[in-house]
Amino acid sequence: MAQPIQLTAPSQVSYLKPTGLFINNEFVPSISGQTLSTVNPYDESVIDSVASVGSKDIDLAVASARNAFKSEEWQSLAGYDRGFLLTRLADLCHRDKHILATIDAWDNGKPYEQALGEDLAEVISVFRYYGGWPDKIHGQTIPTSEAKLAYTRQEPIGVCGQIIPWNNPVMMAAWKLGPALACGNTVVIKAAKQTPLSIPYLASLIKEAVFPAGVVIVVNGLGATAGAAMASHLDVDKIAFTGSTNTGKAIMKAAASNLKTITLETGGKSPLLVFEDANLGQAVKWSRVGIMSNMGQICTSTSRIYVQEGIYETFVEKFKQYTIENSIVGNQFDPQVNHRPQVSAAQKSRILGYLETAKCEGAQLVLGDDQPSPDDKGYFVKPIIFKDSNRDMTPVREEVFGPFVVTQSFKDQKDAVEKAIDTEYGLGAALFTEIITCAHKVAASIQAGMVWVCTRRYNYSHFAIPFGGYKQSGIGRELGEYALSAYTQVKALHVNLGTWL
Ligand code: NAD
Numbered sequence: 001m002a003q004p005i006q007l008t009a010p011s012q013v014s015y016l017k018p019t020g021l022f023i024n025n026e027f028v029p030s031i032s033g034q035t036l037s038t039v040n041p042y043d044e045s046v047i048d049s050v051a052s053v054g055s056k057d058i059d060l061a062v063a064s065a066r067n068a069f070k071s072e073e074w075q076s077l078a079g080y081d082r083g084f085l086l087t088r089l090a091d092l093c094h095r096d097k098h099i100l101a102t103i104d105a106w107d108n109g110k111p112y113e114q115a116l117g118e119d120l121a122e123v124i125s126v127f128r129y130y131g132g133w134p135d136k137i138h139g140q141t142i143p144t145s146e147a148k149l150a151y152t153r154q155e156p157i158g159v160c161g162q163i164i165p166w167n168n169p170v171m172m173a174a175w176k177l178g179p180a181l182a183c184g185n186t187v188v189i190k191a192a193k194q195t196p197l198s199i200p201y202l203a204s205l206i207k208e209a210v211f212p213a214g215v216v217i218v219v220n221g222l223g224a225t226a227g228a229a230m231a232s233h234l235d236v237d238k239i240a241f242t243g244s245t246n247t248g249k250a251i252m253k254a255a256a257s258n259l260k261t262i263t264l265e266t267g268g269k270s271p272l273l274v275f276e277d278a279n280l281g282q283a284v285k286w287s288r289v290g291i292m293s294n295m296g297q298i299c300t301s302t303s304r305i306y307v308q309e310g311i312y313e314t315f316v317e318k319f320k321q322y323t324i325e326n327s328i329v330g331n332q333f334d335p336q337v338n339h340r341p342q343v344s345a346a347q348k349s350r351i352l353g354y355l356e357t358a359k360c361e362g363a364q365l366v367l368g369d370d371q372p373s374p375d376d377k378g379y380f381v382k383p384i385i386f387k388d389s390n391r392d393m394t395p396v397r398e399e400v401f402g403p404f405v406v407t408q409s410f411k412d413q414k415d416a417v418e419k420a421i422d423t424e425y426g427l428g429a430a431l432f433t434e435i436i437t438c439a440h441k442v443a444a445s446i447q448a449g450m451v452w453v454c455t456r457r458y459n460y461s462h463f464a465i466p467f468g469g470y471k472q473s474g475i476g477r478e479l480g481e482y483a484l485s486a487y488t489q490v491k492a493l494h495v496n497l498g499t500w501l
């Protein structure tokens with residue numbers, strides 16, 4: 001068994017870090033012998049390293065998840081008891097929320113108070129919510145004729161591979177584990193290389209909650225090796241992924257190996273529309289939250305803002321001032337700070353690359369020409385706002401995934417909708433208007449999986465509301481009752497009632 005080690009975060013919170021991969025409810029060394037190290041994005045210091053698995057480890061992980069899936073212990077567990085495991089896991093996440101939030105803030109660079117107040121709050125709610133479902137997942141009886149009894153059963157899919165991103169690590173794990181386990185599947189889950197630390201800790205809570213061995217396997221590793229091995233594995237029945245659209249496409253191709261069921265939650269370029277009648281103060285406030293929260297590293301970030309022409313200049317000026325006043329740059333554990341580092345050097349240079357591209361392509365920089373010098377420690381990118389962008393500019397078309405927003409004016413409702421949907425993505429859209437007919441009409445015309453109308457913290461999720469995208473923003477839905485159909489398959493039974501026709 002791999003031995004745990006004591007780690008102490010800059011906030012002085014200490015915890016025992018499990019080492020190795022979590023197979024059959026034990027932490028074991030990897031076969032690959034490879035490791036990957038992870039850093040604190042605030043000062044680039046190495047936090048620690050974790051086992052980085054290869055394809056032989058994935059074979060072992062999948063075999064263990066398969067055995068658990070077939071086991072009498074898991075198959076015969078009543079729905080109510082499966083639900084109890086999930087609610088007990090919710091209780092343990094609640095007990096250790098400060099540790100899990102500390103790990104994600106340290107490893108990802110995200111604000112500690114956000115990791116605690118938003119991510120962990122959601123983790124606990126999601127496990128509790130799905131804990132209520134297992135004894136309520138049932139089929140239908142279908143009237144056909146006197147001679148036949150026809151009914152359906154909602155059955156689990158089998159072994160599910162789950163690949164999660166680095167922006168909300170433990171929260172993304174909960175979104176995927178909750179419905180998969182509620183439906184009676186077994187899971188092999190892999191975190192992103194930038195944030196590998198919270199998932200093994202969650203694994204230790206899964207063991208403490210007394211899930212049967214092998215029901216959840218937790219690994220870390222690189223996308224191109226471990227992730228690709230999961231996506232193409234012939235004994236994995238389903239793959240669920242959150243991350244970039246390009247990686248989603250690669251996973252879809254790999255999943256064709258055995259025609260896996262897939263759920264993809266990919267990129268976004270979500271528009272935010274501000275109509276002339278809107279409450280300007282509220283629109284400005286939530287426009288900042290929509291793109292600067294988590295330093296723009298949220299798939300639902302509203303990264304394209306369209307404002308009706310009569311108020312466009314006023315909006316841009318107020319938005320700039322409000323963003324300056326609310327962007328105190330610093331470390332993730334300081335509650336006075338509200339703008340922390342990006343997750344990695346690669347993300348920082350990618351965002352700064354888009355800054356140069358936008359300037360070259362003729363967009364006008366309103367805020368963001370005072371970026372930290374390349375020699376400064378930490379992956380900081382200060383908020384970037386452009387005005388007078390147009391549809392052909394690269395950062396209007398591509399997902400930047402940083403505190404980077406392009407703005408443009410629109411004439412009328414028709415023009416607003418045309419601009420909003422002029423994208424290959426379709427994750428979300430926000431709109432601010434006080435006119436109810438305009439709100440409903442525009443909301444119905446926008447091709448997106450979620451539309452937020454004048455709502456507070458609009459781009460945040462709620463465990464009971466379906467989450468997912470149109471177009472290249474994904475396939476399928478997570479959260480709510482909808483996620484249950486992503487983790488079950490339907491068996492139709494035809495029973496002869498005694499008439500041999
Ligand atoms: P990514 O999509 O490559 O990585 C996400 C996850 O996929 C990680 O766990 C990674 O290990 C895994 N992965 C990578 N390649 C794989 C493959 N071939 N097969 C199987 N799994 C694989 O994202 P990234 O490179 O870390 O970030 C790049 C961009 O992705 C960002 O700038 C952003 O635009 C986007 N992104 C989106 C989200 C989101 O929530 N939608 C999250 C993270 C990143």
Ligand code: MG
Pocket residue numbers: 038039040041106107108194195196
């Ligand atoms: Mg890290």
